Amino acid sequence: KPLDGHDVWAAISEGKPSPRTEILHNIDSMHDTIHDPQSHQWGDQTFNTSVHAAIRAGDWKLLTGYPGRNASWISPPSSDRPCEESDDPPGKHLWLFNIRDDPEERTDLSEKYPQVVQELLEKLAMYNKTAVPPFYPHFDPLANPALHGDIWGPWR
Numbered sequence: 001k002p003l004d005g006h007d008v009w010a011a012i013s014e015g016k017p018s019p020r021t022e023i024l025h026n027i028d029s030m031h032d033t034i035h036d037p038q039s040h041q042w043g044d045q046t047f048n049t050s051v052h053a054a055i056r057a058g059d060w061k062l063l064t065g066y067p068g069r070n071a072s073w074i075s076p077p078s079s080d081r082p083c084e085e086s087d088d089p090p091g092k093h094l095w096l097f098n099i100r101d102d103p104e105e106r107t108d109l110s111e112k113y114p115q116v117v118q119e120l121l122e123k124l125a126m127y128n129k130t131a132v133p134p135f136y137p138h139f140d141p142l143a144n145p146a147l148h149g150d151i152w153g154p155w156r
Contacts, residue, residue, distance in 0.1 A: 024127050025054035028065070030134050046121040049094045053124050059100040060113075062120035065093055073106055096120070 011018040029051055047053070052065035075081040088108070096110040096117050110117050143155050 022055065022057040022123065024124075025056065026052060027124060027128050027131060028052040028134075029128070029131070030136075046118070047125040047128065049121070053128075055120055055124055055127075056099065057120060057123065059098050060116050060120060061097045061099050061105070062110075062117060062124070063095045063097075063105075064124070067093075067095075073104070 006019045008018050008020060010016040047064070049064040050066070054061065054063050056062075073084045073086065075083060094110055094117070095105070095108045096113060097105045097107065098109060099105070140155075145152050148155060
């Protein structure tokens with residue numbers, strides 16, 4: 001099976017445009033914490049938008065799922081600006097941002113560009129179909145680093 005990567009060396013070393021046009025940041029099917037989701041025009045037929053997920057394609061970035069802290073904007077550590085509370089209604093779980101025009105992800109454009117949202121939801125659904133389910137093994141007390149010279153490593 002051929003690799004699905006991109007050669008980005010010219011972009012890194014010479015500042016040329018990257019051949020990569022989209023980035024799947026995450027799909028966390030284990031993190032579905034929206035218990036009373038706000039409905040939206042896309043429903044969940046294409047992709048379950050209560051699942052934590054993020055994808056970027058071109059200048060667009062789509063976020064789904066519970067954002068934490070009521071979707072507050074949190075300033076970067078290097079900033080002295082305070083955090084800002086969001087005007088989003090409780091249960092909101094879908095946002096679309098234009099990263100080039102809004103790198104701080106402050107202005108949700110999902111209602112203004114529904115076709116872009118639909119396209120990105122379809123991309124998330126496509127990636128999700130090929131995803132390997134996460135595996136979290138049961139807790140093993142023998143894995144405690146205190147039993148191995150306070151070092152994390154293989155224990156069996």
